[in-house]
Amino acid sequence: MTTKPTAIDTPPAGFVPVKIGSAFASHCAAFQARWHEGQLQLGFIVEPHQVNPGGHCHGGMLSLLADVLLSSAAQYQTDIPRQFLPTIGLQLDFMNGAPLGSWVQAEATILQVTKNLVFSTGLLSARGKPVARASGVFRRGPLLPDSDSDHGLQLPGMPPRPPGCP
Numbered sequence: 001m002t003t004k005p006t007a008i009d010t011p012p013a014g015f016v017p018v019k020i021g022s023a024f025a026s027h028c029a030a031f032q033a034r035w036h037e038g039q040l041q042l043g044f045i046v047e048p049h050q051v052n053p054g055g056h057c058h059g060g061m062l063s064l065l066a067d068v069l070l071s072s073a074a075q076y077q078t079d080i081p082r083q084f085l086p087t088i089g090l091q092l093d094f095m096n097g098a099p100l101g102s103w104v105q106a107e108a109t110i111l112q113v114t115k116n117l118v119f120s121t122g123l124l125s126a127r128g129k130p131v132a133r134a135s136g137v138f139r140r141g142p143l144l145p146d147s148d149s150d151h152g153l154q155l156p157g158m159p160p161r162p163p164g165c166p
Contacts, residue, residue, distance in 0.1 A: 009045060009103035009127070018042075018153060021068035028064055035158035036107075040076050042069045043105035046098050046126075056097030057104060057131075062124055063092055065106055066134035070120040073108035074138065076153065080113060084141035088117070093133045098126035106134075116140055 014034040019026050020042065029044040042065065046057045071085040098104045108122035118138040124131045 008101040011043060011045070011103055012105070014156065015041075015043060016155065018155075020072055020153065025064060025068050028061065031065075031068070033153070033155055035076075035155040038077070039107045039109075040069070040073045040155075040158075041105060041107045042072070043103055046100050046102050046104060048100060051100050054097065056099055057102070057126075059092070059094060062094070062098070062104070062132050063090065065104065065124060066090065066092055066122055066132065067136065069106045070108050070122050070134060070136035071118070071138050072153075073122070074110050074113065074118045074120060076158065077108070077110050078113050078118075080118070080140070081143055083143045085118060085138035086141055088137040088139050089135075090137075091135045094131070095133065096126070096129045096131050098124075098131045102126040104131060108134075 011032050015032040018031055018033040020031055031042055031044050033040060033042050050057055050061045052058045067087055067090055074080060074085060075082050104124060104126045106122050106124040108120050110120045112119040116139060118140060120136050122134045
């Protein structure tokens, strides 16, 4: 099915292209990020290869955004070191569709960090409407080596990482 967008959104001011998460995540979407009011915000414009037969962003793509955001936000919104955070549980409640060409934006709140786990929640929205509510639990794994992925992510306004947190 070929779906043509009625309009193509532009990201809000301050968003810049980033490579964040795994190579798989970068392959699936051209993510953009910004630091806004103490939170990492992540988004992308819905492209033709990301839509379902109804012409809206596929739930799998929204799940990828939620997974990358909820775990990455923990790296930048808390003082934990940069470490592998494999997903233990990820739940999404889909509320509205994100049509082809729309800007999908998400932000997360880190609820709890323990010795072994990170608990976070987030909201994904498009064109002023909530698209999905996400909740995730991540296991704190080994420290990550230097890479071109999200290591050293520095966005305008983002505070520097505390000592010992690469």
